[in-house]
Amino acid sequence: MGSKLLVKGGRLIDPKNGRDGRFDLLIDGNRVAAVDTAIEAEAEVFDAAGMLVVPGLIDMHVHLREPGREDEETIESGCRAAVKGGFTSIACMPNTSPVNDDASVTQYIIEEAGRVGLANVFPIAAITKGLAGEELSEMGALVSAGAVAFSDDGRCVDRASLMRRALEYSKIWNSVVVSHAEEGSLAAGGQMNEGFFSTSIGLKGIPAAAEEIIVARDCLLAELTGARLHVAHVSTPGSLAIIKAAKERGARVTCEVTPHHLTLSDDMLAGYDTNFKVNPPLRSSEEVSALRELVSDASIVDCLASDHAPHAAHEKEMEFAYAPCGMIGLETTLGVVNTDLVGKGVLDLNRAIELLAVGPARVLGLDRGSLGRGDIADVVIIDAESEVEVDPFSSESKSRNTPYGGRRLKGRVHAVLINGNLVVDDGAFIREEAEVSR
Amino acid sequence: MAQLQSKDLLGITDLTREEIELILDTADSFKEISERPIKKVPTLRGRTIVNLFCEPSTRTRTSFEIAAKRLSADAVNISVTASAIAKGESLRDTAKTLQAMATDLVVIRHSVSGAAKLLADVMDCPVVNAGDGAHEHPTQALLDLYTMRERFDSLDGLKVAIVGDIAHSRVARSNILALGKMGAEVTLVGPPTLMPAEIEKLGAQVCHRLDDVLSEADVVYVLRIQLERQKESLYPSIREYATLYGLNTRRRQAMKKGSIILHPGPMNRGVEISSDVADAPDSLITDQVTSGVAVRMAVLYLLIGGGSDG
Numbered sequence: 001m002g003s004k005l006l007v008k009g010g011r012l013i014d015p016k017n018g019r020d021g022r023f024d025l026l027i028d029g030n031r032v033a034a035v036d037t038a039i040e041a042e043a044e045v046f047d048a049a050g051m052l053v054v055p056g057l058i059d060m061h062v063h064l065r066e067p068g069r070e071d072e073e074t075i076e077s078g079c080r081a082a083v084k085g086g087f088t089s090i091a092c093m094p095n096t097s098p099v100n101d102d103a104s105v106t107q108y109i110i111e112e113a114g115r116v117g118l119a120n121v122f123p124i125a126a127i128t129k130g131l132a133g134e135e136l137s138e139m140g141a142l143v144s145a146g147a148v149a150f151s152d153d154g155r156c157v158d159r160a161s162l163m164r165r166a167l168e169y170s171k172i173w174n175s176v177v178v179s180h181a182e183e184g185s186l187a188a189g190g191q192m193n194e195g196f197f198s199t200s201i202g203l204k205g206i207p208a209a210a211e212e213i214i215v216a217r218d219c220l221l222a223e224l225t226g227a228r229l230h231v232a233h234v235s236t237p238g239s240l241a242i243i244k245a246a247k248e249r250g251a252r253v254t255c256e257v258t259p260h261h262l263t264l265s266d267d268m269l270a271g272y273d274t275n276f277k278v279n280p281p282l283r284s285s286e287e288v289s290a291l292r293e294l295v296s297d298a299s300i301v302d303c304l305a306s307d308h309a310p311h312a313a314h315e316k317e318m319e320f321a322y323a324p325c326g327m328i329g330l331e332t333t334l335g336v337v338n339t340d341l342v343g344k345g346v347l348d349l350n351r352a353i354e355l356l357a358v359g360p361a362r363v364l365g366l367d368r369g370s371l372g373r374g375d376i377a378d379v380v381i382i383d384a385e386s387e388v389e390v391d392p393f394s395s396e397s398k399s400r401n402t403p404y405g406g407r408r409l410k411g412r413v414h415a416v417l418i419n420g421n422l423v424v425d426d427g428a429f430i431r432e433e434a435e436v437s438r
Numbered sequence: 439m440a441q442l443q444s445k446d447l448l449g450i451t452d453l454t455r456e457e458i459e460l461i462l463d464t465a466d467s468f469k470e471i472s473e474r475p476i477k478k479v480p481t482l483r484g485r486t487i488v489n490l491f492c493e494p495s496t497r498t499r500t501s502f503e504i505a506a507k508r509l510s511a512d513a514v515n516i517s518v519t520a521s522a523i524a525k526g527e528s529l530r531d532t533a534k535t536l537q538a539m540a541t542d543l544v545v546i547r548h549s550v551s552g553a554a555k556l557l558a559d560v561m562d563c564p565v566v567n568a569g570d571g572a573h574e575h576p577t578q579a580l581l582d583l584y585t586m587r588e589r590f591d592s593l594d595g596l597k598v599a600i601v602g603d604i605a606h607s608r609v610a611r612s613n614i615l616a617l618g619k620m621g622a623e624v625t626l627v628g629p630p631t632l633m634p635a636e637i638e639k640l641g642a643q644v645c646h647r648l649d650d651v652l653s654e655a656d657v658v659y660v661l662r663i664q665l666e667r668q669k670e671s672l673y674p675s676i677r678e679y680a681t682l683y684g685l686n687t688r689r690r691q692a693m694k695k696g697s698i699i700l701h702p703g704p705m706n707r708g709v710e711i712s713s714d715v716a717d718a719p720d721s722l723i724t725d726q727v728t729s730g731v732a733v734r735m736a737v738l739y740l741l742i743g744g745g746s747d748g
Contacts, residue, residue, distance in 0.1 A: 196636035202551035202573030202608060205635060272552030317530055319550040321571070 004028050005422070006041055010048030010381060014055060015354040016370035025053060027377040030420035035373055046422075048381050051414055054353050055371050056088025056378030058360035059330060061153070061232060061256060061305035064090075064121075067108065068097025073310040073398050075109060078330070079118040080396040081308070083424055085331040086413045088378035089120040089368055091360075093153040094131070101126035101137040103145035110146050118423060120378070122148040122364060127166045127177060131155050136166060143173045148364045151178035153232060154279075158184055160217055167227035176228040176254070176363060181214035181239070182206075182280065191321055193266040193281040201270060203320065206281050208236040215239040219246035222253050230363055231255040233307050235280035237290035244300045254302040254363045259336040260327060262292055262346070264403060274316045274323035275403040278309070292346045295355075303359035304352075306333045310399030328397050332390055334382070335409025343410060349384075381415040388412050442740050446558040446565040449574035450615040458619060462584050464736035465729070471508055472731055481743050482511035485542040489515045490532070490557075491568075493549040497703055497727070498568050498578075502545045505734035509743070511542075529553060533560040543742050546570070564741040572606050577737060578702055579612035581730040583620060585722055586657055588729070589698055594621035599651045600642075601627040601683055602661030602710055603672075605634040609702045610661060614642045625651050628683060631672045648683050652692040659700045660685050663710045676709055686712040690720075698722050 005027045012023035012035070024039040025032060034041075059082065065073035075092075082090045092109060094100035100109065106123045113121035125147035126137045131154070139150060150170060157163040157179075170177050187210040192198050194205025215231055219242055222229035234240055234255045246253045260278060265285040269276050276282060283291070295301050309326025316323050329336075337356065341347045347355070361369030368378055390407045392400040416424035423430055440460050444452050453461075471479055487506045491499050499515060506513035527535070529548075533556075536544055543564045546554050551571030558565040569575040583593065590596055598617055604610045604626050617624050618641040625643045626633065633644055645651050652658070663679060673679045680686075685699065693699075699711075699721040707713045716723060 194635050196639045199634035199637050200611070200640060202571050202611060204572075207635075272555055314528065317528070319529055319548070319556060320552040321550040 004033070004041065004043035005046055005417070005420070006039060006043040007046045007048050007053055007379065007381065008039075010051045010053035012053045012371065013349055013353050014371045015350050016358045017372045020350055023053075025371060025379065027379070027417065027420050030377055032371055032373055032375045032377050035371065046381075046415070050383070052349070052382040052384050054380050054382065055357040055369050056380050056416070056418065057086045057334065057356045058089040058366065058369055059087045059306050059308065059333065060091040060303060060360040060364055062090040062092050062308045062330065063095065063310065063326070064092040064109070065096065065310055066112070067105065071398065072312050075112045075121065076116045077396060077398045078308070079113065079116050079121065080429070081328070081330040082119040083416050083418070084396045084413060086334045086380040086382065086416065087119060087330060088380065088416060088418045089122065089366065090330075091122040091124050091148060091364060093124055093151060094126040095154045099126050099130050101129050101131070103138070103141040106142055106145035106147050119418065120368070122146070122366065124149045124151050124153070124178065126150065127152045127157055128162065133158050133162065136162070136169060139169055139175065140172070143175060148366070149176045149178055149230065151180065151232065153178065153180045156180050156182040156184060156214055160221065163218060164221050164225060167221055167225040167229065171225070171227050174228065176230045178230045178232050179214065179218045180232055181211045181218065183210045183213045186210035186213070190281070191277065192269050193283045195266060195284050197266045197269060201272070203269070208238055208283065208287070211236055211280055212238045212242060216242045219243060219251055219253055222246065223249060223251045226252070228252045229254070233258050233261065233280055233305070235261045235283055235291070236287055237294060240291070240294050240300050247299065256303040256305040257291065257295055257301055258305060258307050259329065259333050259341070260403065262288065262295060263336055263340045264288070268403070272320045273403070274318070274320055275327060275401050275405075277320065277323055277325050278307075278327050279325035292341070295341070296347050296351055298351070298354070301355065302363055304333070304337060304355040305360065306330055310397055311401045313400055316401050326401065328395065328399055328402050330397065331395055332402060332404045332409065334413065335388060335390070335411050336404065338384060338411035339409045377417055377420040379417040380413060383412045383414045385410065386412040441744055447576055447737055447741065448554050448558055448565065448567045450576050450579050450612045450619070451574070453576070453619070455619045458580065458583065458616060461580055461733065461736050461740060462587060464740060465584055465732040468735040468739070469732035471735070472728070477508050478510055479508065480510045481739060482506070482509040485511040485742055486540065487511045487513050487543045487545065487738065488536055488541045489513060489545045490536070491515065491517045491547045492519070492553070493547050493569070495547050495569070498547060501727070501730045502568060502734050505731050505738055508731070509735055509738060511738065529556055530560055533557045537561050537563070543738065566737060566741065569608050571608065572611070573608050574612045575608040576612050577730070577734055578609050579616040580737070581726055581733040582613055582659070582700060582702070583616055584729040584733050585700065585726045586698070588725070589722065590656065593617065596622040596656050597625070597654055598622050598657040598659060599625045599627050599655040600659045600661065601648060601685070603632045603663055603667065604628050604637060604661070605632045606664065606667070607661050611640070613659065614640050625655070627651055629673055648689065649692065652689055653694055655694060656697050657700060658685060658693060658697065660711050662702065662704065663706060665706065665709070680709050684710055684712060685715050687714055690715050690718060700726060702726070
């Protein structure tokens with residue numbers, strides 16, 4: 001491959017640098033060498049006419065399942081799904097087996113991701129040893145090994161005193177502590193959102209207050225400690241109101257919302273399809289509408305994240321109460337955001353890219369998510385008008401648990417550059433084209 | 439022949455008023471069979487009906503078994519505890535196994551809401567929901583309607599009070615839906631801790647004081663209270679529950695003239711219903727059991743009795 005690549009004729013959207021328009025992008029090695037309206041250079045030319053050229057998307061909430069459940073996802077399959085979905089960087093949650101509460105696990109993930117050589121993988125390590133909510137993990141060793149944040153995702157840190165210590169201790173490295181906000185006694189046994197539909201289909205409900213109580217608690221602890229808090233998968237407008245108030249008081253709080261909480265609602269569980277079972281649960285259509293109103297507000301919501309959670313088919317095909325929570329999302333997030341949020345006027349494209357690239361880079365402290373001169377050349381080129389039908393069986397993920405199967409989504413990932421290397425072109429992995437006989 | 443639209447009977451939700459009336463009318467013609475010395479007709483001879491009970495039940499299982507046998511079907515009972523299912527074969531695989539054995543109809547009882555639908559989605563043969571979690575128990579509601587219809591000319595405008603643990607009750611849900619479709623007015627009575635969210639939207643009023651509804655109700659339908667719910671602080675003690683919501687003699691005397699008392703069984707005598715009220719002449723609790731066999735015969739017949747194949 002030539003060392004210089006000139007991406008010509010596309011619509012560049014680079015919210016961090018305030019660019020949105022027809023710009024050429026010259027990439028030299030792994031960096032952006034120039035951005036201008038018309039660049040002439042000795043370089044291989046990539047024709048992006050009619051396409052969107054955006055910073056590589058960053059998903060800060062992904063479950064890769066390796067080590068431990070390689071039947072559901074591996075670092076390799078997860079990276080392939082990410083790149084196919086336009087994500088050049090992902091942060092993976094520590095609820096693996098063994099748990100990523102030890103530097104050796106963090107190192108393993110980074111080394112394996114390096115061997116795979118696709119997406120940039122940033123491990124998020126456990127707040128507490130074994131995710132048990134009892135003792136802090138060795139944050140120092142984990143940071144040294146490459147952990148970018150801390151989370152007990154999937155479990156709430158029940159004890160406020162321990163969450164306080166985690167926040168305080170994380171200040172040594174200015175790390176961010178990610179809250180899975182779920183008050184255990186209110187959510188106990190819950191299968192879905194509490195409301196009319198949980199009543200009519202007879203499943204135990206989880207009230208919005210179960211999330212909001214912990215969001216409020218953790219915002220107060222962030223203020224008390226002056227530490228950095230990130231609230232994962234916010235699912236209620238009430239949580240966003242609490243976060244907004246905390247931000248206005250100067251607390252160092254950020255948050256993410258998932259595409260499914262912005263596009264799906266609890267009435268969709270009427271047929272007991274376990275692909276719609278997720279934690280936090282899909283909320284009422286009224287709450288979803290309110291969440292959609294708020295997501296465009298840059299003073300409230302920092303990122304969109306998929307909470308990509310692969311599960312084996314035989315486990316998802318159980319009786320509803322026995323099936324695990326979670327849905328895959330790496331390959332559908334861009335299409336869902338483009339079709340159901342941008343297409344419906346909830347977000348404009350600039351704000352969408354801000355939420356999918358700039359925000360997560362800022363929260364995790366990554367020098368990515370923008371395409372100014374000198375920036376790392378993680379680039380996604382999107383055919384925004386092209387429609388793709390979601391086929392769970394052609395997914396790069398090893399799991400099939402998507403609620404969007406059969407949906408036609410607008411926006412196809414045409415090409416992906418990671419650290420300046422073209423890894424996907426015309427929607428297909430380059431490496432495979434070279435190894436057709438594989 | 440008039441018949442049901444759906445392959446299965448999973449809930450009252452899926453039935454129209456006409457279908458409910460068809461089931462009740464059909465039950466009328468079957469009720470007499472149980473009064474004969476030789477209680478058997480050849481209607482379903484050669485048909486295999488599996489009663490798959492994944493939750494303990496004596497009366498519903500027995501009722502379905504007797505209904506099948508009085509129609510000459512071969513009834514096979516399978517009892518599995520939920521924990522055994524969780525450890526062993528999945529419900530989906532059980533369904534495929536029963537399908538491969540050429541079962542003609544499966545009756546399922548399961549502790550998890552939606553289990554009957556899961557089975558019905560996998561199987562080609564009809565599935566009858568004999569109670570799934572806190573979702574539905576359609577044949578219970580149908581036999582309750584049948585019992586009410588025997589006493590009252592019409593269910594239209596009938597005032598029914600359902601008393602007790604509405605939150606965890608599939609019987610309440612199916613009855614709210616069924617009574618609503620038949621034009622009856624339903625009031626739910628119980629403490630707020632046992633009322634599920636937004637239950638009014640299902641078509642019922644909510645009242646927290648039993649004494650306020652007694653003089654108006656044509657039917658007082660008493661639900662069984664699970665004694666272990668007290669540990670979840672859903673009510674402070676059995677004594678207080680019995681005091682606030684138990685149907686006792688004093689309350690029975692406050693009931694409207696000509697009104698009746700129903701209970702789906704099994705009863706906690708002395709808790710939700712006092713012993714003398716349970717045995718009073720206006721308590722039709724044993725009539726419900728009798729209706730149950732006739733209604734289940736009707737359901738089995740309507741689902742698999744119509745075809746001339748085989």
